[in-house]
Amino acid sequence: MSECLTFHYDVDGEDFTSAGQASVQVKKNLRRLGIPPEIIRQVSIAMYEGEINMVIHAGGGNADVIVYEDRIEIILADKGPGIKDVALAMQEGYSTAPDSVRSLGFGAGMGLPNMKRYTDEMTIDTVVGEGTTIKMVVKLR
């Protein structure tokens, strides 16, 4: 399909002061494209949670947002430690976040549940010791 637009971002693993910047940029770009506000909100929330997870849990990674005619895909890929038990990680309240980031307000264990809740499809491919790729789809109705 030729009618798609891709935004690519490198997400820095060290930098907490700029964490969330890719998501803020995506929001801006989607606004410019005239995407409906409810859709932008869904994409922003899902992407932010995924972006922050890569910063906190995986030492950074890559984010791609692809806008198709009928959907927006968000693909977040990292070479972090992977997720041992995905079902457990998906539970509300489960978190391995260190104290250093809990004091900043992270670590509620609500990020992955938010990603699931605000997208129409979500798949997690993860290999312990190799990394995690999360693909999310928000349909444009």
Next chain:
Amino acid sequence: MTVKELCGKCGFSAVTLPQEDREIKGCYIGDLLSWVMGRAQEDNVWITIMSNINIVAVASLADVSCVVLAEGVTLEDDVRKTAEAKGVNILSSPLPSYETAKAVWENI
């Protein structure tokens, strides 16, 4: 009611008001960022005691109308500048979160 009007009526002080005429709708209280992200509604007043840089991205992406820092919490200047640049309104309240919310409820 706009953010600027709320600020005056509730006796809050303005930390930065780059979008002072934004309309307010409802209120959400929370300090855990993923809760705020998932539960706060568009145009809410967000009451928190968190003051690190990450509140700016959360406020912007959750699209709240303003952040109210309760308990007289103050902001580092670089956080204030980032909020201003990103169009995120931030107010400060000397009261705890409950009394801050009460003031919002009585004036909204």
